[in-house]
Amino acid sequence: xxxxxxxxxxxxxxxxxxxxxxxxxxxxxxxxxxxxxxxxxxxxxxxxxxxxxxxxxxxxxxxxxxxxxxxxxxxxxxxxxxxxxxxxxxxxxxxxxxxxxxxxxxxxxxxxxxxxxxxxxxxxxxxxxxxxxxxxxxxxxxxxxxxxxxxxxxxxxxxxxxxxxxxxxxxxxxxxxxxxxxxxxxxxxxxxxxxxxxxxxxxxxxxxxxxxxxxxxxxxxxxxxxxxxxxxxxxxxxxxxxxxxxxxxxxxxxxxxxxxxxxxxxxxxxxxxxxxxxxxxxxxxxxxxxxxxxxxxxxxxxxxxxxxxxxxxxxxxxxxxxxxxxxxxxxxxxxxxxxxxxxxxxxxxxxxxxxxxxxxxxxxxxxxxxxxxxxxxxxxxxxxxxxxxxxxxxxxxxxxxxxxxxxxxxxxxxxxxxxxxxxxxxxxxxxxxxxxxxxxxxxxxxxxxxxxxxxxxxxxxxxxxxxxxxxxxxxxxxxxxxxxxxxxxxxxxxxxxxxxxxxxxxxxxxxxxxxxxxxxxxxxxxxxxxxxxxxxxxxxxxxxxxxxxxxxxxxxxxxxxxxxxxxxxxxxxxxxxxxxxxxxxxxxxxxxxxxxxxxxxxxxxxxxxxxxxxxxxxxxxxxxxxxxxxxxxxxxxxxxxxxxxxxxxxxxxxxxxxxxxxxxxxxxxxxxxxxxxxxxxxxxxxxxxxxxx
Ligand code: GLY
Numbered sequence: 263x264x265x266x267x268x269x270x271x272x273x274x275x276x277x278x279x280x281x282x283x284x285x286x287x288x289x290x291x292x293x294x295x296x297x298x299x300x301x302x303x304x305x306x307x308x309x310x311x312x313x314x315x316x317x318x319x320x321x322x323x324x325x326x327x328x329x330x331x332x333x334x335x336x337x338x339x340x341x342x343x344x345x346x347x348x349x350x351x352x353x354x355x356x357x358x359x360x361x362x363x364x365x366x367x368x369x370x371x372x373x374x375x376x377x378x379x380x381x382x383x384x385x386x387x388x389x390x391x392x393x394x395x396x397x398x399x400x401x402x403x404x405x406x407x408x409x410x411x412x413x414x415x416x417x418x419x420x421x422x423x424x425x426x427x428x429x430x431x432x433x434x435x436x437x438x439x440x441x442x443x444x445x446x447x448x449x450x451x452x453x454x455x456x457x458x459x460x461x462x463x464x465x466x467x468x469x470x471x472x473x474x475x476x477x478x479x480x481x482x483x484x485x486x487x488x489x490x491x492x493x494x495x496x497x498x499x500x501x502x503x504x505x506x507x508x509x510x511x512x513x514x515x516x517x518x519x520x521x522x523x524x525x526x527x528x529x530x531x532x533x534x535x536x537x538x539x540x541x542x543x544x545x546x547x548x549x550x551x552x553x554x555x556x557x558x559x560x561x562x563x564x565x566x567x568x569x570x571x572x573x574x575x576x577x578x579x580x581x582x583x584x585x586x587x588x589x590x591x592x593x594x595x596x597x598x599x600x601x602x603x604x605x606x607x608x609x610x611x612x613x614x615x616x617x618x619x620x621x622x623x624x625x626x627x628x629x630x631x632x633x634x635x636x637x638x639x640x641x642x643x644x645x646x647x648x649x650x651x652x653x654x655x656x657x658x659x660x661x662x663x664x665x666x667x668x669x670x671x672x673x674x675x676x677x678x679x680x681x682x683x684x685x686x687x688x689x690x691x692x693x694x695x696x697x698x699x700x701x702x703x704x705x706x707x708x709x710x711x712x713x714x715x716x717x718x719x720x721x722x723x724x725x726x727x728x729x730x731x732x733x734x735x736x737x738x739x740x741x742x743x744x745x746x747x748x749x750x751x752x753x754x755x756x757x758x759x760x761x762x763x764x765x766x767x768x769x770x771x772x773x774x775x776x777x778x779x780x781x782x783x784x785x786x787x788x789x790x791x792x793x794x795x796x797x798x799x800x801x802x803x804x805x806x807x808x809x810x811x812x813x814x815x816x817x818x819x820x821x822x823x824x825x826x827x828x829x830x831x832x833x834x835x836x837x838x839x840x841x842x843x844x845x846x847x848x849x850x851x852x853x854x855x856x857x858x859x860x861x862x863x864x865x866x867x868x869x870x871x872x873x874x875x876x877x878x879x880x881x882x883x884x885x886x887x888x889x890x891x892x893x894x895x896x897x898x899x900x901x902x903x904x905x906x907x908x909x910x911x912x913x914x915x916x917x918x919x920x921x922x923x924x925x926x927x928x929x930x931x932x933x934x935x936x937x938x939x940x941x942x943x944x945x946x947x948x949x950x951x952x953x954x955x
Contacts, residue, residue, distance in 0.1 A: 263492070263496070264492075264505050265351075265488065265492055265504070265505060266593075266594070268491055268495065269324050269353070269488065271377060271378070272322070272324070273323075273324065275377055276320070276322035276369075277322070279369060280320050281320040281322040282317055282321050282322075283322055284317060284321055284322075286324060286351075286595065287299060287304075287325065288546045288547070289326055289542055289546045290548065291304045291305075293307055293420070293421075295421050295423075296420070296421060297328075297330075297331040297554060297555045297558060298327070298329070298330065298331065298543070299325065299327055299328065300327055300328070300329050300334040301325070301327055301334075301352055301354070301483075301485050302325035302352050302356075303420060303425075303483040303485065304420060305325070306356060306358075306483070307420060307425060309358055310358070310425040310477055310481050310483070311424075311467060311478070316358035318358075319358055319359065320355070320356070320357055320358075321355070321358070322354065322355040322356070323354060324352070324353055324354075325352045325354060326349070326542055326595065327350055327351070328349050328539050328542070328558075329347075329348060329350075330348040330539060330558050330562060331558040337561075337562070338656065338659075338660075340531065340532055340535045340536075341528035341529070341535070341569075343453065344453060344500035344501060345453070345493070345501050347489060347535050347538075348535055348536065348539040348562060349535060349538035349542055350487055350488065350489050351487075352485045352486065352488065353485070353487075353488055353491070354486070355369070356481065356482060356483055356484070357482035358481055359478075359479030359480065359481060360482075361482060362480050362482060363395055363463055363482075366461050366463075366482040366484065367396065367400065367403065367430065367461060368399075368403060370459050370461055370486075371432075374432065374458065374459070378491075378495060382404060384435040384438065385404075385406075385432055385433070385434060385435075386432075386433040386434075386435065386445060386455060387406050387409065387430060387433075388408055388409045388410070388411050388415060388416055388430065388431045388445050388446065389409075389428070389430045390410070390411070390412075390413075390416035390417060390428035390429065391410040391411060391416070393416075393430070396428070396430045396463070397410065409444065409445055409446055411445065411446045415445065415446060416428060416429050416430065417429065418460060418483075422468075425464050425466070425467055425481075426464070426467075427462055427463045427464045427465040427466055427483075429460050429461060429462040429463065430460075430461050431459065431460050432460075432461075433445050433456060433458065434455065434456055434490075435454060436454055436456055436493075436499055440454045442454070443455055445457075456490050456493075456494075457490070458486060458487070458490055458491060459484060459485075459486040460485050460486070461482065461483075462484065463481075464477060464482065464483045465480050465481075489501040489504065489506075492504040492505070492506070502527075502530070502531045509589075509590055510534040510537065510538075510586055510587065510590060511530050511534055513586030514530055514533050514534060514583065515530075517582050518573045518574065520573045520574060520575075526572070526573060528569075529570075529572050529573050532569045533566050533573075533580075536562045536565060536566035536569075536580065537566065537584070537586075538587060538591075539559070539562050540559055540562055540563045540566065541584050541587045541605060541609075542598070544601075545597045545598050546597065549608065549836070549850075549943075550608070550612045560612065561657065563580060563609065563612055563613070563616075564616055564652070564653070564657050565654075565657050566579060566580055567579055567616060567617075568620065568657060568661060576617075578609075578610055578613050578614075579613060580613065581606050581609040584602070584606050585602075585606075588602060601832075604850065607851075608850065608852075608942045610852065611941030612941050614941060616652060619651045619652045619653075622651055623647050623652070624661075626647060626650075627647060627653075627658070630643050631667075634667055637666055638667070638669070638670050639662060639667055639668070639670065640670055641671065641672065641673020641674035641675070641676065642673065642674075644674045645674050645677035645681075648674075648678075655669065655671070655674060693779050695725060695730075696779040696780075696782055697779060697780060699723060699743075699782070702722060702743060703722075703745070703781075704781025705744065705745070705746065705747055705782050705783040706746035706747075707747055707748075707749070707783050709746065709747065709748035710747070710748050710749065710750040710920060712748060713803060714803070715748045715801065717746070718798040718800055719744035719745055719746050719798065719800070719801050720744060720745045720798055721743075721744060721794065721795050721797045721798075721799060722743050722744060722745055722795065723742070723743045723795065724741075724793065724795055725741040725742075726738055727739075732794060732795050733792060733794040733795070734789055734792065734793055735792050736789055736790060736792060737789065737790075738788070739787075739788055740771070740786075740788075740789060740793075741784050741786045742763075742784070742787075743782050743784055743785070744785070744799070747783050747785070747801050748803055749773065749785060749803055750776065750808075750811075750919075750920055751778035751783040752775075752776065752777050752778060753919075755818075755838035755839050755840055756920065757811060757840065757841045758776030758778075759773070760774055760803070760804045761807075762801075762802050762804075763793075763800065764799065764800045764802060765791075765797065765799055765800070768791070770790055770791045771785070771789050771799070772787045772788050772790065773785045773787040775787070785801070807842050809927070810842035810843045810952075811840060811841065811842050811920065812920045812921050812922045813922050813927050813928045814841065814844060814845050814950050815840045815917075815919045815920060815921055816877055816909060816922050816925065817845055817871075817931050817948065817950045818838055818845050818847055819907060819909060819913045819915050819917070819921075820866075820867045820870050820871070820909060820912065820913060820931070821845065821847055821867055821946065822835055822913070823913040824864075824866040824870075825849060825851075825863055827866060828862045829855070829863075833849050833850060833851055835847065835848070835849055835895055836848040836943050840919065843949060843953040843954070844947070844949050844950070844953060845948040845949075845950065846945060846946075846947050847947075847948065848939060848945045849943070849944055849946070850942055850944075851942070851944045854938065854944070855936050855944070860936055863933065864931060864932065864933045864948075867931045868930060868931055870909065870910070870912055871926060871928045871931060872926070873925065874925055875909045875910030875924070875925040876909075876910060876923070876924060877908065877909045877921055877922055877923050877925060878908045879905060879907055879923075880905065880908075881903060881904070881905050881906075882904065883902055883904070884900055884901070884902055887916055890906060890914060891914055892904075892908075892915055893913075893914060893915045894915075894916045900916060904916045904918075905918055907921050928950050929950065929951050929954070930951065930955050931954055932949050933948050934948060934949060
C-alpha cells in the first residue's frame with residue numbers, strides 16, 4: 263500500500279465510524295510552549311480541557327509533525343537508524359468525551375488486523391502498569407497478555423504541563439527470526455519491534471508542580487506514524503525504503519550524480535528527511551533565523567548541506583530538491599505548491615549564505631583535529647565554529663561522530679553563556695524592572711486611536727533610575743505608568759508618541775519616548791515640576807508628530823501593496839519601523855530590485871497618494887477580517903478581535919497601528935534605499951510628507 267492509499271484507508275475507516283475528518287493544522291502550533299506541532303493532539307489542548315468546544319465528538323486526521331527541538335526531539339537519531347524522522351505524518355483519531363478505552367482499542371485492532379490484514383501474532387501490546395482496565399480489554403479482545411510498563415513507556419503528555427494520561431501501544435514484530443528485543447526489555451532499541459500505534463487515555467491535566475487533576479471528560483487521543491505503517495505494509499525493514507522516500511532519494515541521486523550505497527545511506531536519509539522538515543516548515547511560515555523555531559530549521563538545513571557535501575555536491579541542495587517534494591506530497595498538502603517560489607527562494611538564500619562558511623569551518627575543524635586529546639574537541643573550538651562559521655553544535659557533533667570524537671559540551675556552553683551575558687548587559691535597560699511590577703494593571707490605551715483623551719489619568723507608578731519611587735522632582739528623568747493613556751507605546755514596528763503631561767494646564771512632564779512592556783504603556787521623559795503616585799494628569803500627545811507617524815504607517819501599507827503589484831504577490835512583510843515621516847520596510851524577496859522596479863513602486867505609491875483614497879479603520883472578529891481578505895503578517899498570531907485598515911481597494915491589512923483617513927495626507931513618498939539585510943530579505947527605506955518633499 264502506498265502512502266496515498268494508507269492515508270485514505272485510515273481516514274475512510276474513521277469516517278465510517280462517525281468521525282469528522284479535519285485537515286492537518288499548521289506546523290506552527292497555537293500553544294506558545296511548543297516550537298512545532300509534535301503530534302495531532304497538539305491542536306486539541308483547549309478542547310481536551312473543555313475550554314473550547316470540539317468540532318465533533320469524534321475527529322480524525324493526518325497531521326504533519328516535526329520533532330526536532332524541546333521535549334520531543336528526534337534530530338540526532340535521524341540517518342543512523344531505520345525509523346527516525348524529524349518530519350513525519352501522524353495518523354490520529356480522537357474522542358472528546360465520547361468513546362473511551364474499549365471502543366478505541368477495538369477500532370485500532372480492527373484497522374490493523376482486519377482492514378490492513380496484519381498478522382495478529384506479530385502484534386505486541388503494552389499497557390501502563392496501573393491500567394488493569396486496558397489490560398483486561400486487550401485480553402478479552404485478543405487473548406493477549408499486555409506487557410505492563412511504567413511512565414517512561416506508557417504515559418503520554420504533550421509537554422511538561424497540560425493534558426496527559428496512561429497509554430497503550432501496539433508494536434509490530436518486524437523480524438520474528440531475531441531473538442529478544444521486546445518493548446521494555448534492555449534490547450528494545452534493536453529494531454525488531456516498532457511501535458505502530460499509541461492510544462492515549464487523556465484523563466488528567468498536569469500542573470507545573472506535577473499535580474494531576476482529572477480533565478472534565480475522559481478523552482481518547484491516538485497517534486500512529488504513517489512512515490512506519492508504510493514500511494510494514496510494503497514489507498520493508500527501513501522506513502526510508504518505502505515508496506515516498508525511494509522517490510525522494512532518487513531525486514537526491516539525480517541531483518548529486520551519486521548512487522545510494524551502504525556507506526552513504528545516512529546522508530541519503532538525512533537529506534530526504536531534512537528536505538521534508540525544512541520544506542514544510544518554511545511553507546508554513548517559519549523563516550530560518552537565530553532564534554526558536556527559525557534556528558531549529560536553520561540547523562536542520564545546515565546539517566543537510568553537510569551531507570550534500572559528503573556526497574560531493576556543490577551548490578543548492580534542498581532548494582533544488584524541493585520540486586521533488588512538491589511532486590510527492592503537494593497534492594496532499596497544497597501549501598507546498600502554493601508557496602513554492604517563495605519557499606525555494608528562502609532556502610536558496612539560506613544555502614548561499616552558508617556555503618562558504620561550511621567550507622571555511624571545515625578547514626578550521628580539520629586543522630584542529632591533530633590537537634584533539636582523548637577523543638574530545640575543546641569547547642572553545644566548537645564555539646568558534648558556531649560563532650564565526652555558523653556551525654550549530656549538533657552539526658559539529660554530527661561531523662565528528664564518524665571520527666569517534668566528542669565535543670566538550672560543558673566548555674562550549676560556558677562560552678555560549680559568557681557571550682549571552684555580554685550581550686544581555688548591553689540591552690538590559692528598564693524592561694526587566696517593569697516586568698517585575700506584576701501587580702500593576704495593564705494600561706487602558708484604546709484612546710490612542712482617538713489621539714486624545716478628555717479624562718485625567720492617574721499616575722500609578724514612577725521609576726527613577728533603577729528605583730520605583732512614590733514622588734519625583736523637577737528635572738528628574740523618570741518613567742511613568744498611568745491607568746489610561748492616548749499615547750501609543752512602540753509596538754508592531756510603529757514608534758511610540760511624544761507629548762506632555764499637564765496638571766491644571768501647566769506642563770509637568772515632557773514625554774520624549776513611549777514604550778510598551780507587556781500590557782504596560784511606559785512614558786519616559788523629564789519632569790518640569792514634582793509629581794506623585796496618585797496624582798491626576800492630562801496626557802497630551804504631540805499631534806503633529808503623531809500625524810507624521812500615522813501617515814508613514816499608512817504609506818507602509820501602500821508600499822507593501824505596490825511591491826506586491828510590481829514584484830509579485832509572494833512579497834511579504836518581514837518587519838518594519840514606522841517613524842515620523844520615515845519608513846523602514848523589510849520584505850521577502852530573493853534579489854536586488856532593479857532601478858526601474860524601484861521607480862515603478864515609488865510611482866505607484868505616489869499615484870495612490872494623489873488619488874486621495876479613503877482609509878477606513880474598523881474593528882471586527884478575525885473570521886470576518888479573513889473573509890474580507892485582510893492581509894496578515896506571515897507567521898504572526900492574532901487575537902479574536904482585530905483592526906482592519908483599508909486604503910481604497912488597494913490595500914486591506916490587519917494592523918494595530920495608527921493611521922490617517924485619506925491617502926492624500928501622506929503628500930508624497932520617496933524611496934531612498936533598497937538593500938539586502940539577510941538571506942531572502944530586502945530592506946527599503948522611504949520618506950514621506952515634508953521629508954520626501
Ligand atoms: N499523541 C499520541 C502520540 O503522539 O503518541
